[in-house]
Structures are given as C-alpha cells and as structure tokens.
Amino acid sequence: MWRSIGFDGSAGAARAAAGLFLLAGVLAVLGVAQPHSRGRDLLVVAVADFCIAAAAWWAPWRRLHPRATVALALAGLVVLAFSTWAFGGTAAGTGPFFVLLFAWVGLHHPPWIAYALSPLTAAAYIAPLIATHQPPEVVGSAVVFVPVVTAVAVLIAGRVRQWRRAQDEVAAAERWRASLMLTLAHDVRSPLTAVQGALELLDEDAGLPPEHRARLTAAALRQVARIARLASGLLDVGRVEDGRLKLDLRPVLVRAAVADAVLLTPQADAAVDVEPGLTVVADPDRLEQMLVNLIGNAMRHGAAPICVSASASGGTTTIAVRDHGPGVPPDAVSALFSRYGGGAAPHSVGLGLWIVRELARAHDGDLTYEPAHPGACFVISLPARP
Known part of the structure; x- marks a missing residue:
C-alpha cells in the first residue's frame, strides 16, 4: 500500500491536506482587506477552504477506503475553478495552488492518481477561462500548465516510492542483523558449551580410559569445526556480495557429504537415499555448508521424517x-530466496536460503x-562433472 512521508496512511494525507486548505x-481572508479586491468572492x-480543511481534519479516514482522500483533491479543483472564474479568468493567482495541490497528490498517492486527475484539472483550468472570454493564447496556456502540474505530482510520487523502498530495505536489513545476532548467540553458545564440558x-x-579420552577429544574438535564453519559462512556473505568467493572444485562423493552433514547437524534424524558411487563436482566445504543449512532448516520448520536423496541426469x-511439515505458504514462496528472507527466524542458521542459492549458483548450479x-522440498542442482 502507498504510504505517505511522515504520516500514517490516509489519515496523515488528510491532515496534510487540511493544512494546505487552511493556508x-x-x-x-487576507485578500479581502486589499484595495480593489472582490471581497464577497x-x-x-x-469559507469553502475552511470547510474542506475541517472535513479533512475530522473525517474518519481510517474507516474509509485508502483512496478516499482523493475526494479532497476533487474539492480543491472545484474551489480553484470558482476562484479562476470569480477573478475574471485571472489564472495567475490560482496557478500556485494548482501546483501545491498536485504536490500533495504526489506525496500521498501513486502516480496514476495524478494522471487520472489531469482531465479534471484541465477542465477546472480551461472552463473558467472560456467562460470569462479570455483570448485564445490564454486558454491555450493549459497545454503547458496541466502537463507541468501533472509532472510535478508524478516526479514527487516517484521520489516517495524510492524513499519508501529504501526505508523498507533498511528495515529488512535491521531485522536480518537482529536475527543474525540471535543466531550467533544460539549457534555459538551450544558448541562452546560442549567444548567446555569436554x-x-x-x-x-x-585417569580416563584412552578410548573415552579420544571420544571426548573428537567431540570437542567437531564442535570447534562447527564454529569455524559458522564463521566461514558469515564471511561468505560478504564474498558472495562482492564477487570474491573462491571455490576449490573437486569430485565429491555425494553420499559421504550428506552423511557428514547429517552428523554435523545437532539432533538430526534424516534418512539418506543416495547411491554410494554418485559424484558431484563441488567445493567440499561449501557443499557441506549448503547441506547443513538445508537439513537444519527442515528440522526447524518442517517435521519428521527428513529425507535426503540424490540422483544424476x-x-x-x-x-x-x-x-513432512506444513510446507511453505504460497504467498511466502516468492520471498524464500530473497536477501533478507528465508533465514530470518530466531535460532536459524542466520544466512538463510539466500546464501545457499548463491553458493549453488557459484557452482554453476541452482537451488x-x-x-x-x-x-x-529444496533441491540443489550441481554439475556432475567438470
């Protein structure tokens, strides 16, 4: 929905219009005191401006359609048409208010509203000039004036759209940063606790038996490797964005890579259906990172059983x-692989599906x-041979 700068939807737009009509x-009123003025007009x-300002301020806009405030622009065009007619077709005094009205339209409405108002603006501008028998060159000025005020609204609307997009990106980045901090607190604390215990x-x-000592040492080393992979994954985010990611491509046995990823995912209960000799050309560390991310994602958001299968063609x-969980809602599919989507839930891997897809694409594959x-079901496609 189109949102206005510094205001809350249609209610904010209406209050801004109230200020404009009050001005x-x-x-x-100040013009009434001027000599040779048409005080009654x-x-x-x-009075008309004050009434519109009051309606704009007090009307229950939040209960109405989001575009209901366009009615204020229509009322403004009626007042401007009367003003131009009342002063004998002198458009110079009303011209600035046409511009201000369209600037308000651009601030609080999408561009198509300005285009839709253009014919009505032309009528509000030209009809009083014709009614007061203005010369053709004066009437013809509408050919320039109406497109200019419309362009003002469209340009302002475009800038507002860019501003809103930038604000949304900043908000998304902040949400992602907060999620990443939660991820670090969660994913680093667990292996550190295991290492400390060992x-x-x-x-x-x-006096621990050698075999028990060896098991504790191996468990601690696995957790240290887990922390190292997390740090490497965080560095990969910057490398992918800057195009500096380096891959150590080599033939990798898929079954062994999947088995290692399952082992490295805490509490993973996954069935593996992969032919023993199936090979893929990949960076072993990056492939492991992709698999750990997807298996962990399935554990958090899905339901058992989790199945990992592979095939070549x-x-x-x-x-x-x-x-075998609830799946992804249809309205959320488009955001799965976005920069700040897919991995923004608390206690997620923190890098989300975006980094998995970028790593797959770095291998000339896809997710x-x-x-x-x-x-x-998330499917990684990678070249089977160089």
Whole structure:
C-alpha cells in the first residue's frame, strides 16, 4: 500500500491536506482587506477552504477506503475553478495552488492518481477561462500548465516510492542483523558449551580410559569445526556480495557429504537415499555448508521424517532435502530466496536460503523449492562433472 512521508496512511494525507486548505483560506481572508479586491468572492473561497480543511481534519479516514482522500483533491479543483472564474479568468493567482495541490497528490498517492486527475484539472483550468472570454493564447496556456502540474505530482510520487523502498530495505536489513545476532548467540553458545564440558572432563579426570579420552577429544574438535564453519559462512556473505568467493572444485562423493552433514547437524534424524558411487563436482566445504543449512532448516520448520536423496541426469546432480511439515505458504514462496528472507527466524542458521542459492549458483548450479504434499522440498542442482 502507498504510504505517505511522515504520516500514517490516509489519515496523515488528510491532515496534510487540511493544512494546505487552511493556508489557502487564510490567504483568501487576507485578500479581502486589499484595495480593489472582490471581497464577497474571496469570502466564498475562504469559507469553502475552511470547510474542506475541517472535513479533512475530522473525517474518519481510517474507516474509509485508502483512496478516499482523493475526494479532497476533487474539492480543491472545484474551489480553484470558482476562484479562476470569480477573478475574471485571472489564472495567475490560482496557478500556485494548482501546483501545491498536485504536490500533495504526489506525496500521498501513486502516480496514476495524478494522471487520472489531469482531465479534471484541465477542465477546472480551461472552463473558467472560456467562460470569462479570455483570448485564445490564454486558454491555450493549459497545454503547458496541466502537463507541468501533472509532472510535478508524478516526479514527487516517484521520489516517495524510492524513499519508501529504501526505508523498507533498511528495515529488512535491521531485522536480518537482529536475527543474525540471535543466531550467533544460539549457534555459538551450544558448541562452546560442549567444548567446555569436554575440556573440564579431561582436566578433572586424569585417569580416563584412552578410548573415552579420544571420544571426548573428537567431540570437542567437531564442535570447534562447527564454529569455524559458522564463521566461514558469515564471511561468505560478504564474498558472495562482492564477487570474491573462491571455490576449490573437486569430485565429491555425494553420499559421504550428506552423511557428514547429517552428523554435523545437532539432533538430526534424516534418512539418506543416495547411491554410494554418485559424484558431484563441488567445493567440499561449501557443499557441506549448503547441506547443513538445508537439513537444519527442515528440522526447524518442517517435521519428521527428513529425507535426503540424490540422483544424476544429463550431467547434472540433484540433491533433495525434504521434510513432512506444513510446507511453505504460497504467498511466502516468492520471498524464500530473497536477501533478507528465508533465514530470518530466531535460532536459524542466520544466512538463510539466500546464501545457499548463491553458493549453488557459484557452482554453476541452482537451488529451487518444490511443494512436497505434505512438506517442503529444496533441491540443489550441481554439475556432475567438470
């Protein structure tokens, strides 16, 4: 929905219009005191402006249609038409108010509203000139004037649109940053706790059997590697955005890569359906990162069982990670792979599906989503050979 600068929707637009009409009314009252003024007509204009200002301020705009404030522009055109006629076709005094009215339209409405008002503006400008028998060159000035005021509204509306887009991007970036901080607090604390526990046991009990000591050491090293992968993943975000990501491509056994990813995902319960000899050309670390992310995503947002399968066809290897949860709502599919979408939930991997897709594309592959009925299925496509 179109939102106005510094105001809350239609109510804010109406209050801005109230200020504009109040200004016009005050100027009309001041004009009554001028010598050789048409006091009665100016009073009519002032009363009309004050009435429109009051209606704009007090009307329950939030209960009405979001475009209901366009009625204020129509009322303003009626007052401007009367003013131009009352002063003998002198448009110079009303011209600035036409511009102000269209500037308000541009600030608070999309461009098509300005285009729709253009014929009515031409009528409000030309009809009083014809009624007061103005010369053709004066009437013809509408050919320039009406497009100019319309262009003012369209240009302002375009700038407002850019401003709103920039504001939305900043807000999305802030949400992503907050989510990333939660992710770091969650994903780093867990392996650090495991490492600390292993080290404390090794330090407190010098008589541990060698096999027990070896298991504790291996568990601690796995958790340290997990932290290192998280740090590497965070660095990959900047590398992908700057085009500096380097890949160490080599043949990788898909079954072994999937098994390692399942092992590295805490509490993962995934069924693996991959032929033992299936090979893909990939950077082993990046492939592991993609698989851990997708399996973790399936655990958080889906439901058991989680299935990881792979197949090769036509020089392309596809790896599918499927869950049996509620799936992705249709209205959310378009945002799955956006820069700040897909991974913004608290306790997520923090990088989201965006980084997984970018890593897949860096391999000349891709990441796609397929409804699974029930559940969701994310498919990585990678070259099977160089």
